Amino acid sequence: MxxxxxxxxxxxxxxxxxxxxxxEPKYRPGDSVDYSDLDIGExxxxxxxxxxxxxxxxxxxxxxxxxxxxEDNKAHGPWDPKLDPETLRxxxxxxxxxxxxxxxxxxxxxxxxxxxxxxxxxxxxxxIASSMALAADDMVFPSYxxxxxxxxxxxxxxxxxxxxxxxxxxxxxxxxxPIMYSSRDHSFFSISGNLATQTPxxxxxxxxxxxxxxxxxxxxxxxxxxxxxxxxxSACTFAAVYNAPVIxxxxxxxxxxxxxxxxxxxxxxxxxxxxxxxGLAGLRVDGNDALACYAxxxxxxxxxxxxxxxxxxEFFTYRAEGxxxxxxxxxxxxAQERTEWPLGDPxxxxxxxxxxxxxxxxxRQDEMDRKAAEKVRETTKQAEANGILGHGLHHPFRTMFxxxxxxxxxxxxxxxxxxxxxxxxxxxxxxxx
Amino acid sequence: xxxxxxxxTAVDAPAERRLNMIEAINDALGIMLxxxxxxxxxxxxxxxxxxxxxxxxxxxxxxxxxxxxxxPISECGIIGVAVGMGAYGLRPVPEIQFADYIYPGxxxxxxxxxxxxxxSAGEFIAPMTVRSPFGGGIxxxxxxxxxxxxxxxxxxxxxxxxxxxxxxxxxxxxxxxEDNDPVIFFEPKRIxxxxxxxxxxxxxxxxxxxxxxxxxEGHYRIPLGKARYVTEGDQLTILAYGTMVHVVESVxxxxxxxxDVIDLRTLVPIDIETVENSVKKTGKCLIVHExxxxxxxxxxxxxxxxxxxxxxxxxxxxxxxxxxTPYPHSLEWAFFPGPVRIGExxxxxxxx
Ligand SMILES: Cc1ncc(C[n+]2csc(CCOP(=O)(O)OP(=O)(O)O)c2C)c(N)n1
Ligand SMILES: [Mg+2]
Numbered sequence: 158m159x160x161x162x163x164x165x166x167x168x169x170x171x172x173x174x175x176x177x178x179x180x181e182p183k184y185r186p187g188d189s190v191d192y193s194d195l196d197i198g199e200x201x202x203x204x205x206x207x208x209x210x211x212x213x214x215x216x217x218x219x220x221x222x223x224x225x226x227x228e229d230n231k232a233h234g235p236w237d238p239k240l241d242p243e244t245l246r247x248x249x250x251x252x253x254x255x256x257x258x259x260x261x262x263x264x265x266x267x268x269x270x271x272x273x274x275x276x277x278x279x280x281x282x283x284x285i286a287s288s289m290a291l292a293a294d295d296m297v298f299p300s301y302x303x304x305x306x307x308x309x310x311x312x313x314x315x316x317x318x319x320x321x322x323x324x325x326x327x328x329x330x331x332x333x334x335p336i337m338y339s340s341r342d343h344s345f346f347s348i349s350g351n352l353a354t355q356t357p358x359x360x361x362x363x364x365x366x367x368x369x370x371x372x373x374x375x376x377x378x379x380x381x382x383x384x385x386x387x388x389x390x391s392a393c394t395f396a397a398v399y400n401a402p403v404i405x406x407x408x409x410x411x412x413x414x415x416x417x418x419x420x421x422x423x424x425x426x427x428x429x430x431x432x433x434x435x436g437l438a439g440l441r442v443d444g445n446d447a448l449a450c451y452a453x454x455x456x457x458x459x460x461x462x463x464x465x466x467x468x469x470x471e472f473f474t475y476r477a478e479g480x481x482x483x484x485x486x487x488x489x490x491x492a493q494e495r496t497e498w499p500l501g502d503p504x505x506x507x508x509x510x511x512x513x514x515x516x517x518x519x520x521r522q523d524e525m526d527r528k529a530a531e532k533v534r535e536t537t538k539q540a541e542a543n544g545i546l547g548h549g550l551h552h553p554f555r556t557m558f559x560x561x562x563x564x565x566x567x568x569x570x571x572x573x574x575x576x577x578x579x580x581x582x583x584x585x586x587x588x589x590x
Numbered sequence: 591x592x593x594x595x596x597x598x599t600a601v602d603a604p605a606e607r608r609l610n611m612i613e614a615i616n617d618a619l620g621i622m623l624x625x626x627x628x629x630x631x632x633x634x635x636x637x638x639x640x641x642x643x644x645x646x647x648x649x650x651x652x653x654x655x656x657x658x659x660x661x662p663i664s665e666c667g668i669i670g671v672a673v674g675m676g677a678y679g680l681r682p683v684p685e686i687q688f689a690d691y692i693y694p695g696x697x698x699x700x701x702x703x704x705x706x707x708x709x710s711a712g713e714f715i716a717p718m719t720v721r722s723p724f725g726g727g728i729x730x731x732x733x734x735x736x737x738x739x740x741x742x743x744x745x746x747x748x749x750x751x752x753x754x755x756x757x758x759x760x761x762x763x764x765x766x767x768e769d770n771d772p773v774i775f776f777e778p779k780r781i782x783x784x785x786x787x788x789x790x791x792x793x794x795x796x797x798x799x800x801x802x803x804x805x806x807e808g809h810y811r812i813p814l815g816k817a818r819y820v821t822e823g824d825q826l827t828i829l830a831y832g833t834m835v836h837v838v839e840s841v842x843x844x845x846x847x848x849x850d851v852i853d854l855r856t857l858v859p860i861d862i863e864t865v866e867n868s869v870k871k872t873g874k875c876l877i878v879h880e881x882x883x884x885x886x887x888x889x890x891x892x893x894x895x896x897x898x899x900x901x902x903x904x905x906x907x908x909x910x911x912x913x914x915t916p917y918p919h920s921l922e923w924a925f926f927p928g929p930v931r932i933g934e935x936x937x938x939x940x941x942x
Binding site: 177179180181185272273323324327331332333334335337349350351352353382383385386387388413414415416420421422483488489546547551552554557558561568569572575576579580582583 | 634635637638639642655656659660661662663664665666667690691693694729730731732733734883884913914915916918919920921924925928930931934
C-alpha cells in the first residue's frame with residue numbers, strides 16, 4: 158500500500174520503542190480470586206466534612222471508602238445516619254422486595270414471557286438507600302439498573318410487570334424494551350437505552366429548578382463503564398459551571414458487560430476522583446453498605462439544597478449476576494469474584510445490623526422474604542391477565558403512531574391505516590381495533 | 591490502492607464450507623488481521639469476550655491484545671481514535687455494538703472521517719471500516735433495532751455497505767477493510783444466524799440450507815459498488831438490501847412472481863448501471879427497506895430511477911418501508927415491512 162506512510166519506519170532505530178497498554182482484569186474464568194490487597198479501610202474511619210465544604214478540602218474522600226457498617230454489624234463513625242429501626246426495616250423491606258422481584262422477572266424471561274430483563278442483585282443499596290435520602294419529589298434520572306428507586310417510591314409492582322411484559326396494561330404502550338420504565342408521578346425520568354444520556358439531562362433539570370428558585374434537586378445514576386461517554390463529562394462540566402443542585406451517582410459495579418472497570422479508567426484512579434478535576438465534591442462510598450449509601454446521598458442532597466454545589470458519588474459495589482438475560486458472565490470473569498467480594502451482600506449486611514440492634518430476627522426475615530415472594534407471585538399473575546409479550550394482548554395498532562408528535566401528521570395517519578389494514582389481512586376477523 | 595490490489599483475487603480452491611454470517615465476518619476479520627499488520631480491530635466487548643454477537647471471537651487470542659482489543663464505552667472516542675490511527679497509517683476496523691449507539695460518534699464520523707481526504711487534499715485519509723449490527727426483528731425495542739443507513743448515505747465521503755449473505759459478508763468486508771475511504775458496514779443482525787422469510791412465527795431456517803452460506807477459505811473480494819442479481823424475471827424490478835432481500839425473495843416465490851430481485855450490497859456508491867438496466871427491461875420498480883420511510887434511502891432510489899428510466903416506466907415507482915415511528919417493542923411485527931405489505935405493493939404495481 159504505497160500510498161500510505163510506512164508505519165514501521167522506526168524499525169532498526171535504537172530509540173526506545175513505544176508500547177501500547179491494554180488493560181487486563183486480574184481474574185478470568187477459573188482463576189482463584191484473592192482480594193487481600195484491596196484496601197477497603199475501616200468502617201467509621203472517614204471524616205465527614207461540612208456539607209458546604211470546598212471540594213479542594215475533601216480530596217481523601219474521593220480515594221478512600223466511606224463505610225458505616227463494620228464487621229461487627231454495628232454502625233460506626235461520623236457518617237452513621239442514625240436512622241430509627243422503623244426506617245431501617247423499611248429499607249430492608251424494599252431491598253428484599255427488589256431482590257424477589259428480580260428473581261421472578263428473570264425467570265419470567267427464561268419462560269418466554271418477555272424478551273429481556275436486568276437484575277440489580279448486590280447493588281440494591283445503591284439505589285434504595287440513596288433514594289431514601291432524597292425527598293420524594295426530587296427528580297431522578299436513572300439508568301436501567303435502578304428499579305430499586307421505583308420500588309422504594311411506591312410505584313405499583315403491577316405497572317412494572319405490565320411494562321416488562323409489554324402487554325395491554327403497559328402504561329408505556331408496549332413501546333419500550335422491558336425495564337425502561339418511566340413515571341412522572343414518581344419523579345422518575347423515562348429511561349433511555351443509550352448510555353449516559355441521562356446525566357446532562359439531570360444537570361439541566363437541576364439548572365431549571367435553580368432558575369425557577371424551586372427547592373427540588375435532581376439526582377442521576379450511571380454505570381462506571383458509561384462514564385466514558387462524552388455525555389457524562391458534559392454533565393460534570395455543566396454541573397460545576399452552574400453550581401447546579403444535582404447529584405451524579407456513579408454505580409461502580411466493576412463490570413460493563415464483559416469489560417472490567419479498567420476500560421473506564423479504574424486502573425489509574427477512582428471514579429469519585431473524577432470530581433476533583435471538575436471542581437465537584439467527590440465521595441467514594443461502600444455501595445454494599447446501605448447506611449453509608451444513605452449518608453452520602455443525604456450529605457450531597459443537603460449540599461445541593463443549600464446551593465453549596467453538586468456532588469459526584471462513586472458507589473463501589475459488585476455486579477453479582479450477569480449483565481442481563483442476554484449475558485453469561487462465566488465466559489469472561491471468575492465465579493469466585495462474587496463469593497470472595499470483601500464488602501459482602503447489602504441485604505445481608507443490613508439484616509445483620511438490625512439483628513445486632515435487637516430490632517430484627519431470622520424468623521421475621523424469613524417471613525418478610527416469604528411475603529415479598531408471595532406479593533411478587535400474586536402480582537405477576539394479575540399482570541399476566543393483561544398478556545405477555547408476543548401473545549396478542551398488546552395495545553392497539555393505532556397507538557404505535559401516537560406520540561411520535563403531539564398531533565398525527567397526514568403521513569402517519571396513512572401509515573396507521575395501512576397497519577390496521579395489514580392486521581385485517583393477517584388475522585381476518587381478529588380483535589376489533 | 592495499488593494495481594495489484596485492484597484485481598480481484600482468485601477464489602482459493604472452493605472447499606464446501608458452510609458458515610453463518612457471524613462466522614463469515616469473523617473469517618474475514620481473521621484473514622485481514624493476518625494479511626495486513628496495520629489492521630486493528632476494536633470496540634466495546636470485542637476483545638477477550640469476542641463481541642456480544644461473537645463476531646470477533648477468538649481473534650484476540652490469535653492476534654494479541656494490541657491488534658484486537660476492548661475499548662471504553664465511548665463511540666465518539668472509538669471513531670475519533672480510529673481517525674487518528676488512520677492518520678498514522680493503520681487500518682482500523684472499529685465495531686459499534688449496535689447501530690443505535692453510533693450517534694455519539696457522528697461528529698467524528700461526519701465532520702472528520704468523511705471529510706479528511708477532501709480537506710487535506712489527500713494528505714490524510716481515514717481508511718476505517720465501522721462495523722455495526724443494525725435492523726430489527728429480535729424484539730430489541732427502539733434502541734436495538736434501528737436502520738439508520740440513510741443518515742450515512744447522505745454524508746459525502748462515506749461509503750455504506752450492507753451484506754445479505756455469509757458469502758457476501760466476507761467478500762464485502764474484505765473489500766471494505768482494503769478500501770482507503772471510510773466505510774460504514776451495517777450487518778443485518780436478524781439474519782446473522784439464518785435467512786428470514788418475513789414470517790416471524792415460523793422456525794428460523796439456518797444458513798446451512800442456503801446456497802450462499804458456502805464460504806470459501808482464504809481471501810476473496812466482492813467489489814464495493816456492485817449489486818447482485820438474486821433472481822431474474824421480467825415482471826418487475828425489486829431493489830432491496832440486507833434482511834429485506836430474503837423477505838422479498840420469499841414473497842416472490844410464494845406468489846409466483848418473476849422479478850429481477852436486486853440486492854444492492856453497496857448504497858454508496860450505488861451500482862446505477864445494474865439498477866438502470868433492470869428497470870428499463872421490466873418497466874416497473876419496487877423499492878423495499880426496513881428503515882423508516884421519510885427521507886429513507888428508498889427516496890433516493892426512487893429519484894434515481896425516475897430521473898434515469900422515466901420513459902421506460904409503466905407504473906409509478908413504489909416504496910415498501912418501515913413506518914415513520916421509533917421501532918416499537920411489542921408491535922415490532924406490525925412495524926416490520928413483512929410479506930403482507932410487500933405482497934400488496936407487488937399486486938398494485940403489477941395491476942398497472
Ligand atoms: C451509547 C451506548 N453504547 C453502548 C451500549 C451497549 N451497552 C449497554 S449496557 C453496556 C454496559 C454498561 O456498563 P455500565 O455503565 O458499567 O453499567 P452496568 O451495566 O454495569 O450497570 C453497554 C456497552 C448502549 N446501551 N449505549
Ligand atoms: Mg458497571
